[in-house]
Amino acid sequence: MELRTKIAVVAIVMALGLLTVALDRASGGEQVYDQKGGPVDTWNRPMEKEFKVGEVHNPLHFMIGMAIAVAILHLLKSQFPKVIPIVLVRALTSVGVLLIAWELIVYMHFVRSVLLPPPTTVIAKLQGHWAKHYLQIHIIASIQRLFIAFFLAILTGIPLGFLIANFRRVSDYIDPLLNLIRVIPPPAWLPFAILWFGIGNPPAIYIIWLGSFFPILLNTIRGIRNTQQIHVESILTLGGKRMDVYRRVMLPSAFPTIFTGIRIGFGIGWVCLVTAELVAVDAGLGWMIEDARNLLDTPTVLGGMVVICMLGILFDTILRKTEQMIVRWQ
């Protein structure tokens, strides 16, 4: 690995750690967990009073504001055509129009607000949760178990894939077992995961690990098997030994494929995270949604979905940028 690659990896890990710490601070720090490891504040859900539509944010102001924002964006585009990419303008326009339409159909009483909470209510609800450190707890809980499971998947998937791709005997014995387990959707393991590990982080981590492990493993195998013979022969003729073939040829040439596996694995892990949290845990964004559903607190349900969406976009962007940074040679 080149120095630049190492620095990039270390920087990303440190950034993620800092993010976790920052969120931890934001949520009130040490008070988050009690001695049993369960979050304390979870049960103090802020539900003392119901929001009514338009109580916190005026829907009319919201819709007019969105329309003005979209208009200003187009104005800017016409003034500085080189600075703002047209793709961005179109994307933001369609999102803005969606939000306005969504607010409007509730405002005009076409749909009951409990069935489709409008954006203003969702935002107000999320603000309330954030102020009470309720949202942060769940975000941290989710991110923590996601990262643990995801790093476990990388740590197990890449070495195992490496062994399977390089050693015929390992592949012959292990492949059939893996293929049997691979076709079982990870959430189907939930009952056993809970029986084995109890309610809490371990079953969720197990499910997420299972979801992200296989894409990483399969892509590692594919990448290493696709190593070009001519590259192997090149390093041998330059004086490389067996280890150099593994380290200096197979790993870098398989890296783009492995990284694709990591990104797919992260996506599936993200799905498994929410699925597992709906059932197997007592904190996390999935749990927050499920809890709010029980209380018919639909703005919180939708708010949770919005947060999940935002975090998903954030992590995928981070992974994509990392890939571009490391695989600059392609």
Next chain:
Amino acid sequence: MRTSIEENRDLSAIKKNMERSSTPGTKTIHNGRHVMEIENVSKSFFVYTNGGETVITEKKRFFSRKKPCELVALKDVTLSIDHGEFVAFLGPSGCGKSTLLRILAGFESPSNGMAKCKGACIQGPHPQRAMVFQSERAVFPWLTVESNISLGPRLQGVDSEQRKERVAKTINLIQLTGFEKSYPRTLSGGMLQRVAVGRAIVNHPEVLLMDEPFGALDAQTRNNLQDHLIRIWQSIEQTIVFVTHDIEEAAYLANRVVVFSARPGQIREIVKIDLPHPRERTSPEFLEFRNHLADLIRH
């Protein structure tokens, strides 16, 4: 038909002037000058066809009921290569010249006979016998030009200062100054082959083995690279073994052209070309050598 006979008659006078070994395979001289010795090397493969599947193996299968088809790639090849010589293997495609080069590189072992480098039997690849491949994709795409070239010394454990010096010298020699930090993706095919040559010579190998290195390039680039290679060869006094199917290329580059006959691959004749470099592609002497080689290939 008539013209070819006439040509032959014209050539007979020149043939007398040419120095060439009479019948190959009769003598091997053991002295210190030889870098490589090839003694009675044969190589055959066994081809099994099971239904639609074709399997090529190096060894005969013991428990196979089907009789394999034996494919003799090389038969009784004996040759010695001196230090500082530029030898070209010339022959039609499928004549085993590449197989012989791969045996010299150590990627394959002969079925019979022995290949030696500096008196020691060749066992496996070694940086003393650096190979330049046909495809320019052999250059590692994930390393910069500089890192590609410095990889060899790094694997040998050369310390970083000496490595830097050697890499700089090599980049200068292959005339890629200014492209040190470029990735192979951004270079042209000709430049990539120069990187491949640089990557091989930076190790100061005993022999440089080249497997049709300019075969995939256009004529203009190929001519440039041939001149380039000659310059490099003259400046570092390297022994080069060069495989090609291009008659003009062989005549232009080599001191000695080993002409192979098609399957089974045998040495038909060894032609010594003693024209000084740089050679003129249109001079009568050059054309005579070229026509002579073409005749050998044709029959």
